[in-house]
Amino acid sequence: MIARSRITPLLSLLVLAGVSACGGGDDGPSTPQEPPRPATITIEPASATLTYISQTTTFNATIRDQYGAAMAATVTWSSSDEGVFTVDGSGQVTAAGNGAGTLTASAGGLNATASVTVEQRPAAIRVVSGDNQEALRGTMLPEPVVVRLEDRGGHGVAGVEIGFAPGAESGSVSVESVTSDDSGQGTTEWTLGSKFGAQTLIISVPGGIQNRARARATSDTPLPDLSVETVTLSRNDPTDLETLDITATLANKGDAASPDTFMVHLTLDGIAQDSVKVAQLQPEGRTTLEFTAGPFEAGNRRLAVVIDPERGIDEWEKENNTGTENLTVAHQEIIRVGHTSNISATLDEVLLFRIDVEEGSREALNVEVGAASGQDPDLFVNYGFRPDHHYKYSCISGEQPGDRELCQLLPARTGSYHVAVHAYSTFRSLELKISVGGIEVESYDIDVVFIEHGSAEQDNVVLEAARRWESVIVQGVTDIDLANNPIGAGQCATGSPIVDDVIDDVRMFVRIDSIDGPGKILARAGPCFSRITRFEGYPDIPRSVIAGAMEFDEDDLNRLAAQGILVSTVLHEMGHVLGFGTMWDRFDLLENHSVGGNPNADTHFTGPLATRAFERSGGRNYRGGAIVPVENGGTRGSADSHWRESVFENELMTPFLSAGIEPFSIVTIEAMADLGFSVDPSVADSYRIANTSGAGRHVDPESMIDLSNDIADYPIVFIDQKGRRVDVVRRR
Known part of the structure; x- marks a missing residue:
C-alpha cells in the first residue's frame, strides 16, 4: 500500500492566509532589464587554405549579446597582409600571394581572428615555347623548351621542381630538373635522338601532373615513311571454326621510296601467322594486301599487320608501322544431321553450333531443343551465314518455359546452318536433336484481296503470280493477330478494307483502275505493314511483310498482255510488296544510295546469299564495281530498288522489262532469303549475268516496258509480335 499526503481545502485556505499576512503586499519598484549589447564575436571557419591565386572563400562572423542571443551588428573585416589575401565587406577572402595572414572581424569593440594560408599548387604544365620544332636527328633544337607551371587560376607557381625526361629514343636534355622561377617557368635545351620522325619530351612535377613537348627529327637525305593506314576484317567476332579475310592498306608518307621490297607480317597475339614481301x-x-587467316582458338585475340617487323628500314616513323584489331573468338561446335546430345548452359550463356548438310532434301531441316519444367532455352537458326547477333537469325523459337523449342527451315539445303541456343534461364541436360523431315511444315500463303477487279484474265494472272511466289517462298512465317489493333480502312492503298483478323502469312490488296492514262505509270506497289521483333535492350529486328498493295493502270494492261509481259509485270510488282527493293534499307542490305544527291554512286546489295548467287551466275568476273549491282542514277522509284539494268538486262527485277517472260533468277530468289524467307532455289529460271563489264546498254523505249517509277509511296508501319504498332518509316 502506498501512502499519499493530502491537503484538505480548509488547511489550504489557512496556509494561503498565512502567506498573505507574512508577505506584507507591495515589494517596491522593480529593476528594469539591461538592453542587449555585443558581448562576444566568433568567426567561422577558424582557418582556411587557398591553393591558387584569385581563389575565394567566405568567412562568417557571429555576434551574441550578454544573454547569449545572436544579434545584428555592423562587422568590419581586415587583412593583416594584403599581399597574401584581401577581404571585402561581406567577409569574402581572395588569395593574392603565397604566405599566411590573419583575418580580423570587428564589431562593437570586439575582435575575432581566423588564419588564412595561401599555398599555390600546380594544376597544369603549359609549354610556353619550343614545342613542335624540327631538327636533324641527333642535333639540338634551335630553341629551348620553356614551360610554365600554373595553378587553377592560370597564375604561375614558383619554387616547384620541374622534371624533363625524353621519351624512348628521343635524345637528351641539358638539365633534367629545374626549379620554377618567380613566374613559374623552367627551361631546358633538347637534343634529339637518333630515330627519325616524332620524338617526345615528358615534363612532370610532383603530384602526377604531366605534359609533353613534341619535335620531329628530320634527315639531311630523303626517307620513306611506311604506315599501315587501315586494317579491315570480314568480322570481329569469328568462331573457332571460321576463317577471317583481312584487308590492309599500306602507304608511303615519306619523301623517298621504300626499299625494293620489304616484309609485312600478320600476327596474332604477337605471333606471326603469315608474311608477304611487298614491292x-x-x-x-x-598498296592493298589481303590475308586469309584462322580459325583461331576461342578467347580475346589481338590481330596486327606489321611493316618491317625486324625494324631494319630507316624511315621517318616507326610507330605507324603497325595496325591492330581486337577479336573476340567464340567457341562453336560442328554437329551433323541425325545428331542427338544433351546440352546445359548457365543464365545468358549462348551455345553455338554449326550443322553441315552435305546432301540436300525437299524436306525441312528440324532443330529441336527438348523440354523440362522451369527451364527456358531460346533457339535461333540461320542458313548460309552467321549474323553478328543471334537475334538476327531467320528462325527464332522462344516458347514458354518448359515447352519444346523447334526451328524448321525448308527445304534442307546443302551448306551450313548456324544454331544458337540462348539460356534465358539456366538449363541442364536438355536434348538437342537434328533431323530432316518427319515434322509438318506450314506453307507460305499469299492472300490476294481485290479492291478493284480487272478482267477475269487479268485477275487470273495476279493469282498465278501469287502461286509462283508461293513456290519460291516455301515456309510460313509468324501469323499476326490484328483483332485488338486493326488496320483501318484505306491505310494500305486507296479503298483497302479494315483488317481485324489473323494474317497468314501476307495479304496483298490489288487495285486495277486508272492511274494516269496509257503509257505513263504502268503499276506501283509496296508494303504497308511489316513485322518487327523486339528484344529488351536490343534494337528492333525487321521481319517479313504483313500487308501491301499493288495498283495497275487498267489503260496499260491490255498492251502488256499483248506483248506477253503482263505475267512478268505482276511478278515484278509482287516482289516489291514482299520487300524486294522496298525493305533493303530496313535490313541494312543496301550500300551507297544514289537517291538523295549521289546519282553516280556504286549502289549495291550486300546480302551474302544473293552475292554468292551472283558470283555463281557468271558475275564472279564482274568489273563494274561492288556486287550485287543495284540501279543507280538517283531517280526515285527506280534507283536503289531494282537490279542494275546495264548488268542484269532482261532479269525480272530490273526497272525495264522486254517482251516475253523475264527470267526469275536465283539471284532474286536468294535476295529474298537474305530478307529472312525460306526459299527453294530449285525453282529459279535459267539465267546468266548478261554484262560483266559494267558498261551501260541502250534502252529502246519502243521495245521495252519502263517500270522505273513503280515503287509506291506508302509509309510502312511496323508491328511487333504482340500486334502493336511500334514504328512508321517513310520511303527515302
Whole structure:
C-alpha cells in the first residue's frame, strides 16, 4: 500500500492566509532589464587554405549579446597582409600571394581572428615555347623548351621542381630538373635522338601532373615513311571454326621510296601467322594486301599487320608501322544431321553450333531443343551465314518455359546452318536433336484481296503470280493477330478494307483502275505493314511483310498482255510488296544510295546469299564495281530498288522489262532469303549475268516496258509480335 499526503481545502485556505499576512503586499519598484549589447564575436571557419591565386572563400562572423542571443551588428573585416589575401565587406577572402595572414572581424569593440594560408599548387604544365620544332636527328633544337607551371587560376607557381625526361629514343636534355622561377617557368635545351620522325619530351612535377613537348627529327637525305593506314576484317567476332579475310592498306608518307621490297607480317597475339614481301612503294604510293587467316582458338585475340617487323628500314616513323584489331573468338561446335546430345548452359550463356548438310532434301531441316519444367532455352537458326547477333537469325523459337523449342527451315539445303541456343534461364541436360523431315511444315500463303477487279484474265494472272511466289517462298512465317489493333480502312492503298483478323502469312490488296492514262505509270506497289521483333535492350529486328498493295493502270494492261509481259509485270510488282527493293534499307542490305544527291554512286546489295548467287551466275568476273549491282542514277522509284539494268538486262527485277517472260533468277530468289524467307532455289529460271563489264546498254523505249517509277509511296508501319504498332518509316 502506498501512502499519499493530502491537503484538505480548509488547511489550504489557512496556509494561503498565512502567506498573505507574512508577505506584507507591495515589494517596491522593480529593476528594469539591461538592453542587449555585443558581448562576444566568433568567426567561422577558424582557418582556411587557398591553393591558387584569385581563389575565394567566405568567412562568417557571429555576434551574441550578454544573454547569449545572436544579434545584428555592423562587422568590419581586415587583412593583416594584403599581399597574401584581401577581404571585402561581406567577409569574402581572395588569395593574392603565397604566405599566411590573419583575418580580423570587428564589431562593437570586439575582435575575432581566423588564419588564412595561401599555398599555390600546380594544376597544369603549359609549354610556353619550343614545342613542335624540327631538327636533324641527333642535333639540338634551335630553341629551348620553356614551360610554365600554373595553378587553377592560370597564375604561375614558383619554387616547384620541374622534371624533363625524353621519351624512348628521343635524345637528351641539358638539365633534367629545374626549379620554377618567380613566374613559374623552367627551361631546358633538347637534343634529339637518333630515330627519325616524332620524338617526345615528358615534363612532370610532383603530384602526377604531366605534359609533353613534341619535335620531329628530320634527315639531311630523303626517307620513306611506311604506315599501315587501315586494317579491315570480314568480322570481329569469328568462331573457332571460321576463317577471317583481312584487308590492309599500306602507304608511303615519306619523301623517298621504300626499299625494293620489304616484309609485312600478320600476327596474332604477337605471333606471326603469315608474311608477304611487298614491292617498292614510291612517296605517296599505296598498296592493298589481303590475308586469309584462322580459325583461331576461342578467347580475346589481338590481330596486327606489321611493316618491317625486324625494324631494319630507316624511315621517318616507326610507330605507324603497325595496325591492330581486337577479336573476340567464340567457341562453336560442328554437329551433323541425325545428331542427338544433351546440352546445359548457365543464365545468358549462348551455345553455338554449326550443322553441315552435305546432301540436300525437299524436306525441312528440324532443330529441336527438348523440354523440362522451369527451364527456358531460346533457339535461333540461320542458313548460309552467321549474323553478328543471334537475334538476327531467320528462325527464332522462344516458347514458354518448359515447352519444346523447334526451328524448321525448308527445304534442307546443302551448306551450313548456324544454331544458337540462348539460356534465358539456366538449363541442364536438355536434348538437342537434328533431323530432316518427319515434322509438318506450314506453307507460305499469299492472300490476294481485290479492291478493284480487272478482267477475269487479268485477275487470273495476279493469282498465278501469287502461286509462283508461293513456290519460291516455301515456309510460313509468324501469323499476326490484328483483332485488338486493326488496320483501318484505306491505310494500305486507296479503298483497302479494315483488317481485324489473323494474317497468314501476307495479304496483298490489288487495285486495277486508272492511274494516269496509257503509257505513263504502268503499276506501283509496296508494303504497308511489316513485322518487327523486339528484344529488351536490343534494337528492333525487321521481319517479313504483313500487308501491301499493288495498283495497275487498267489503260496499260491490255498492251502488256499483248506483248506477253503482263505475267512478268505482276511478278515484278509482287516482289516489291514482299520487300524486294522496298525493305533493303530496313535490313541494312543496301550500300551507297544514289537517291538523295549521289546519282553516280556504286549502289549495291550486300546480302551474302544473293552475292554468292551472283558470283555463281557468271558475275564472279564482274568489273563494274561492288556486287550485287543495284540501279543507280538517283531517280526515285527506280534507283536503289531494282537490279542494275546495264548488268542484269532482261532479269525480272530490273526497272525495264522486254517482251516475253523475264527470267526469275536465283539471284532474286536468294535476295529474298537474305530478307529472312525460306526459299527453294530449285525453282529459279535459267539465267546468266548478261554484262560483266559494267558498261551501260541502250534502252529502246519502243521495245521495252519502263517500270522505273513503280515503287509506291506508302509509309510502312511496323508491328511487333504482340500486334502493336511500334514504328512508321517513310520511303527515302
